[in-house]
Amino acid sequence: MVDMAIGIIMGTAFNNVVNVLVKKIFMPPLLYFTNKVSFENQKYVLRVASEDSSEISIGYGELIEVSIDFFIIGLTVFLVVKMMNRFRNKSDDPKNKEVETPKNIQLLSNIEKLIEEQNNLLKRKKE
Numbered sequence: 481m482v483d484m485a486i487g488i489i490m491g492t493a494f495n496n497v498v499n500v501l502v503k504k505i506f507m508p509p510l511l512y513f514t515n516k517v518s519f520e521n522q523k524y525v526l527r528v529a530s531e532d533s534s535e536i537s538i539g540y541g542e543l544i545e546v547s548i549d550f551f552i553i554g555l556t557v558f559l560v561v562k563m564m565n566r567f568r569n570k571s572d573d574p575k576n577k578e579v580e581t582p583k584n585i586q587l588l589s590n591i592e593k594l595i596e597e598q599n600n601l602l603k604r605k606k607e
Contacts, residue, residue, distance in 0.1 A: 498556070502549050519544040 511518060522541030529535035 494553075494556075498549060498553050502545070502552060506548065506552070507545075 507519075519541040522544070523537040523539045525535060525537045527533065527536040
């Protein structure tokens, strides 16, 4: 339960980081290259506002911004998980001396070696 709470808190904080990253880092160069056309305000007007009705429009600019957010979040999560898996694979290999192997993996490795030795002894006795 605590792990889930920590995950939710970290996810919320990560969301704020990504929002700032997109709005303050990635969007300004994109605005520069598109002659200061802001995606946030882009829309396709279906009906212009009049005295008795409001404007009806499709706001595709927000979809573009949300898609950029989603892409950045997905890329970041992919890179973090890939990095974590690389370290986990190194630590799970008992022959790798660079990273300390967890005790449970060491014990399982020792049991595996003992079983192999026992099988070899039993094969020799049968011969």
